[in-house]
Amino acid sequence: MIPVKFDYLAPTSVEEALAALGEHGDEAKIMAGGQSLLPVLRMRLNAPEVVIDLGGIDSLRGIRDDGDAIVIGAMTTHHDVREHALVREHALLISKAVAEVADSQIRHRGTFGGALAHADPAGDLGAPALALGAQFVIAGPGGSRTVEADDFFVDLFETAIGEDEILTEVRIPKHTGWGAHYEKFVRVAHQWPIVAVAATVRGSIDEARVGLTNMGSTPLRARATEAALAGASATEDGVREASQLAAEGTNPPTDLNGASDYRKHLARVLTGRAVLKAAGA
């Protein structure tokens, strides 16, 4: 598989990258880990004239503590996110979900920001980011702006990132001490989820956040479930009613792995399981 010919740029700063993006406009494509972009190019589903590789920009890599949030640089690999103590302590849900992304090879190349910017509704990181109320820091020609998770995911493969913009970092409000679980339903280990549920809870159960993967054109939050879980007991009976609400308002796809109604059913079952496991029950 050979992509259409393209020019390759490797800027070493965000400013340089933005300038290149400004110059080449919609002829250009940003490359992070390349794990989604390269298959697209190789199958000739897209043929940008210029590929701007962010791999040389050190400032986009790394995870830091920023008071009430942790900040994950867009170019931090899945592997590094998974291993990081700060993430485990303050955003356990992210650790759990990122461990389920693809396989080890891909986790060493694919990036946190790349996955979120790609916005595949079957991607594993959108639902946890949404559930935790992540904030997306986006740099553009006029400076940086911050977009709330609820506004970030726009549609299938579409986010709030403009054509002349770059996602630089993701701020995750600390959920220190919250239990978490990512319940991913697949047929083979290396598959994208048919449905997955990201659940994180405080106490058992005082407060809950539940995100759904692949239940619509964007990651979704199961708000009715969240509301019903507040004050529920962490038992099968205790969470049953709340998990029955999980598919409300969703519009999951029908494909080879399952029809829409089956996915709704899965979302309900998996939500119950995810919440109980998050609560340590």
Next chain:
Amino acid sequence: MTATQERPAAEIGKDRRRKEDQRLITGRTRWTDNITLPGMLHLAMVRSPFAHAAITSIDVEAAKAATNVVAVLTGRDFGDELGACINAWPITPDQKTPPHSPMPADRVAFAGEIVAVVVARSAAEARDAAELVDVEYDEQPAVLGIKNALEDSVLAHPDLGTNKSALWVFDSSEAGTGGDVEAAIQQARTDGIVIEREYRQQRLIPAFMEPRSVVVDPTGEQLTMWSATQIPHILRFALAATTGVPESKIRVIAPDVGGGFGGKLQTTPEEWIAWAVARRLSKPVKYTETRSESLVSAHHGRDQVQTLSLAADKDGKVTGLKVHLDADLGAYVSLVGGGIPVLGAFMFNAIYKFPSYRFECQTVLTNSTWTDAYRGAGRPEATYAVERLMDELAAEVGVDPLVIRERNWITHEEFPFTTVAGLEYDSGNYEAATARAKEVFGYDALRAEQGERRARGDRVQLGIGVSTFTEMCGLAPSRVLGSLDYGAGGWEHASVRLLATGKVEVVTGTSAHGQGHETAFSQIVADRLGVPFEDVEVLHGDTQVAHRGLDTYGSRSLVVGGEALVQAVDKVIDKARHLASHLLEASQDDLDYGGGRFTVRGTDQGIAIQELATATFTGHNYPEDMELSIDAEATYDPVNFNYPHGTHLCAMEVDTETGAVTMRKYTCCDDIGNIINPLIVAGQVHGGLVQGIAQALWEEAVHDDAGTLVTGSFVDYLLPTSADTISFDVLHTEEPSVCTTNTLGTKGVGEAGTIASTPAVVNAVVDAVRHLGVDDIQMPCTPERVWRAIHAHDGDAPTPESAMPHFEEDAPNQDPTAGQGAGQ
């Protein structure tokens, strides 16, 4: 004469690591795509996106003008010069076989068919230019799916007037091998049991690891083709037969080949096009397919609807089996084509003493990728059907599935046994294999646990599946193939050359593509000739080196090719004896041969085979009446198939809330006669099992209504990895039933795991939820299908009409997701 008594025991039976693995695994070797020749040009194919269309025009001007493009050629540019893709097995005299041009000029019959080829100085430039070829199509209605094809309302090839290619029938009452199955069914309807089912063998994609690749060098007098093929000899024959080049001017080389599983048992359009382009331009050319091209255009496997009626008395003793297959050939009748389902014809009766049997196979043409051999080829389908039916019969009678088998199988005292399909099984011991498997599996404990889970109404239910398989392998006695109108024989050739330094070159006509022949054959020669394992070199896969051969498929290489090798070695020893007697000045009758030496009985005199080799090199001293060589060759034509068998037991857990299935335990005890290399056998069994399990659980090639392959990448065509499987218990019977028709006593094992495992897994899944009213789940048993089957009756999962269980014409009862894109 059994081989156990004879064999010298040193190398045979040893867990030798495969000597070919280092180069194969590191890739530092001659894969076809690694070959680069001076001035070599690269090809890219332009393929039809439509399943059925007339080609109205092809504009190649823009492509021709692109950078470094040397030529752009279409079917029209070539005409007859292209040759044709052949069908070597017309299964009936009146078989409808559409002409198959490697690159049709006027009409395409499946999505992925080649309509033009771009030749450029680099592969990237060829690919870029291929996008510039402008083809205008007039789309025609496409026929997809067996049931649609049978209706004959839309035709895959309008000129043929029908989609039905051939109807092949075997009837035991006509053949004199058994009774009348209709009578047996009638009888069972009044006072016995009739099990009627329709099973679907989904379409599979062989998915070998190395994509297909071909290099053609037309330089000089002889034309050379390197191809990632299983069949260099057959390929050479077919090139000569269809392109008019004398066979003596063609050399075909299968260098290291990275897997095939039947998928490289083909003569392909890509090979024929590369051949024609190289000849036309007088330049070496290379074509290597992409994975996407491989999935869409390399032949697919299986794809049958099986309509089955099993008659039995009230105790579950089977009185007859009637089989009607409808098999999808795809757009063309491929090399073996309709012969694949016919290979199953002799195996539906499996290990059982069925008194009557009828088999019919209707092949149909559709506008989809052509189908042909895939690991097991015909026998997995047969084994699946009969082993599923035997479990259903057990459920109907209300006895354990192992008990129902025991009531019907051939007992070990009854061998040799002539079956209702007319084959003579020479040896076997189903009791021993079953007892061993049962014990190691922990059958009784798992049954007890199953009972407890059912009683408790556990969310996760446990099921146990049985598959007591046999197969016919070691393709094949040439006369038998002749009687079936197969276009070739089943013999194999080997030669053994003693080099001046005492090293040994062995040439085999089989063509390994990952099986480990170099190691196993070296072990055989090491023992038989008494030379060090390291001194044996096995050569294969080049028609100039191995001038006679019929290649590798059908679990034939060891049992047929290995036997030819043994015979060649024996001839070497005979010839050497003559020379030894001369040099030792002793009578031939006084010479013993062992450990690579002739010794004069009763003395300490002797001479090593290596010394004799040197003596034939120098030629200074040899008998007057001896030709100066101890090299030898042999052609072996088997007198029978051989019949490995085994008992496979599988435990599956089914999550009744989600339909997810998880393998808990898998134990198999295979009786494959004598084992040359247990490590290689374990590898064959493990890989084979996973391929069969994958049919049960994961793999399915799906075309949409327009004929586009939906599972066009490994994102959608689900192949398992090691992360999806468990560790299997791979056992063999302690006292194997050795094959009595070859001297090594071996039986084939290349396909055994794949043949056996599929029904074991599906039986286990069905067994886990049978108490919930389920008696079938269509393969692959996706979580959704399992869940719908479980909840078909409780209103939780609305069951589409088409998923209701029944047994009526034109009403598939197999696909609970029909109409939702998952069925074809």
